[in-house]
Amino acid sequence: MALKPTSCITCHNPHGSKSKGMLRDREHAAFSDGGCSNCHAAAVEGNAGLISQPPALCATCHDNTASKSHVHPPAKEGQCLSCHTPHVSDTKGLLVEPVRALCFTCHENPGGTSVHPPFQAGACLDCHKPHDSVNPRLLTLPPGELCLSCHDGLLKGKIRHAPASRGSCLVCHGAHTGKVAPVLKQEPSALCQSCHAKIAKGAVSHPPRRRGIALPATPHSSNEPALLKASQTLVCGGCHKSIAEKKLLHAPIQKGQCSVCHSPHGSENPKLLREAAAALCLSCHKGLAEGGHIHPPAAGKGACLSCHDPHGSDLPKLLKKSQPDLCYGCHTRKDAFQKVHAPVESGDCTTCHNPHSGKGPALLSTPTIKDTCATCHDLADKSLQQKHQGATLTKVDCAGCHEPHSSTKKALILEGTHPPFNEGCDSCHGSPDPKGGIVLNDKPPALCITCHDALKAPAGSIQHAPFQGGECFACHRPHASKNEMLLNLPKSEVCITCHEAPVLPKDGWAHKPFLEGDCRACHSPHYSENKALLLKKDGAMCLTCHQTIALAVKSTHAHAPAAAGECLTCHEHHVGKIPKGLLNPPQDLCITCHDPKDLQTAHKGYPVMAKQCITCHDPHGSNNGGMLKQTAHPPVAKGACGTCHKPSAPSNPFELKDPPPGLCFTCHKTVAAAAKMAFPHPPVAQGECMACHAPHASNLPSLLAGNPKDLCLQCHDSLRADADKAVSRHKPVMDGLCSRCHTSHGGDTKGFPRGDVQQLCLGCHKDKTGNHPQTNHPTGGIINKYTGKPLTCLSCHSPHFSDKPSLKVISGCNDCHK
């Protein structure tokens, strides 16, 4: 009889043992001391028979191992020998293999980088019963309880994570292995979001969340709300350390309530704010934006945070800087002159101004300046009245004479003063009225004219109504003013107290001086010989500024209304709906004087009245007959309309003899030749001559339809965007001198340069004929080994723009010298 190959190692350990004969460590009690007959019957023909078969045989000694609600299938089926060996083993329980290896013969290893330590150590039986259990999955204890038998203390906190409190540990953890430590089924961020999906809304996210770190919260239990690991002060302060280092803290910070203002996971607002900054502050600090006038920073982008630190500050009111330095961060210093108003001197801007909003101008806390002054200066005080020559001060405007901040003059008198006011009151005022009224030596304007005798209007002149009525104070102040000529208000503001304010009509036109409030550029403020108080007669007034038109109206063929100075026949004076302030569109405007029939006769029967007269005619005047523009198409100048047009027919009155470009090329042979070159200008090739040229007349050379720069950019508009992005720009390109380098109609090379590129560049850059950018470096005349093309300026430079300095297209020497 042959031994089985494994017979020896059934009983002996091949490496060694503590018992003699290297016997295995454990024996079946029934087997020891030669108790074979406990299980076996006598051998029959060399085969050892059993008394009875397992599990009945095993159950004679071992109690029923399959009695509970959940039974291990091999135990249920009585396959004791699947796991146990009947004679000897090194393993406790006489297992055929060590526990982990044994279990894996049936149970697949789930795999995963993070492994539960008992699983790693093969201690399957720490959690599972081998035969049967009252718990599912043959667990030794109910699921949650089993985990807590080792992981005690996880649920100490008062507030518990719902799955943890239910004992559903396996909602988040794997029982054996997990994707990430500690045996988690998913990355923490993904895991949390599988339930808490809506928690992190908004475009702005908290950096720990962005990086997938869910650290400030503990996953099992906590004594803090929302399962935070510690109070908000500690959790937030762990990273945001500097926030709580100030002497004075914002009340919510003091109470550890960061989440009053911030949403901890994500928000639509910057800094994870729950609302836009201003609205958020006003939700607690109510009433700070009332009164009609809001401090611009408070209404602006930075809102309250322009002046306040939202967390804390060493200064009262959580200000970023102390007064007045904070105010002077935006406002010019108000203590520049010798005499300074006491509150300005001490830097207490808020004595007079409300820092948030106010009812009065300049955020004063009172509706008028006088009321603000009266909070300190008792206007009924006798000594104050005496300083004002005994006048009653209840009705006066303090700011009319006094500067509120600082001045070079005693008593903070305004910079511009009426000379007699400096000398004393006597020149204009008599002795004070005991009833408090104002007593003048004479009534204005007579009083004023005693000194301002030059202002006496000549007989027959047109006078400004307030001037005529002697209401000098309608525009001027009697004592002092910040404005020129002691005016009540600066520039045209004084005019628009009576006259309509200038507004630029939408898509319309406004006269520039009118829009800029420079009324006195055209109008006299007091009197004039001309209507509307103009400084000069109509036309002459306009031509003082409009110099080119002044030349046109003096030409041999001037437009009669322009020559007569009747500019307003065609133009508006202040605002208009049409460019150049025209009263009507040109085609309508011209036929108000010119009879359409006459026009048709003059244009060889062509019905030109529906056309824009100014495409051919200069509306002010020209040295050409018929006020034709400077350059006329020769057939037009000769009146030979028939060169290009068929005789006028009612159906198509302006029909051409031949469509462009054929028509144009009958005369312009060189352009026709250019159209057939290797690289024609696309409008030339497509016969769109009118894209650049006017067919009849133009004030520009070559009958161009517009400024050359604008003409080129109407198609090559990407150059505009390139120019904005570029670091370096070629000057001729920026000046619109495209034709300096390019021919207009076409050429034999791409971009149709005006001659050899190298010579073209060197025409201006005369010093770059060699030794550029290094000594002995060529600038041309060789083949560039790198590109295989001739070396030219354009090997290294771009002709228009570049994102590198000096119009370079290469990043360095390495581009060629590899």
Add this chain to the structure above:
Amino acid sequence: MRFHFRQFTPFIAFLVFCCAGVSNASVSGGPDKKCTACHATAAALQSSPTAHKPLREGRCQWCHKTHGSANANILHAGGGRDLCVICHKAQKPVEGEKENHGFSAKGECSVCHASHDSGRKNLLLKEPQELCLSCHEPIKNRLALAHPHAAAVDSCINCHNPHPSASEHLLKAKPTDLCSACHEIAPWQKPMRGWL
């Protein structure tokens, strides 16, 4: 020290260029001189009798690609078993090979063998028995018990093949054949006490 070969490409190219010039001039320079001129550690090991044969013979190019490779240390293959089996053909993977030696996970051949020289036979990193037992700790403990197996104490490779194979426990033969090489097992072939 690990370095990125790319950083040194221009430098090495220059070096090879210079060396080529030198070797043309002086006939004495062998093919390995280019490498050992710089790689002093490898140069020092070259004369060792236990060194890897290609190193002893100056055939650096058998393992390394002289002008560069995408692999670490400019090796021909990834540096593991794929590289070694180019020469050591017997160690090519066999069908049904057991994964049990923790072989691929721990860096393949270099778990036990050095690449240039270890000062020991077969380039082993430690003395043979020490090398095995440094990983197989439970076996080490068994060998320390009162009755250890003398053959196991002597050398693991008395019974086990150290390289991956298809046999159970990497044994050289079936257990009874191994045992019978030393032990007389004939008496046990007879029926025992009427049971077997």
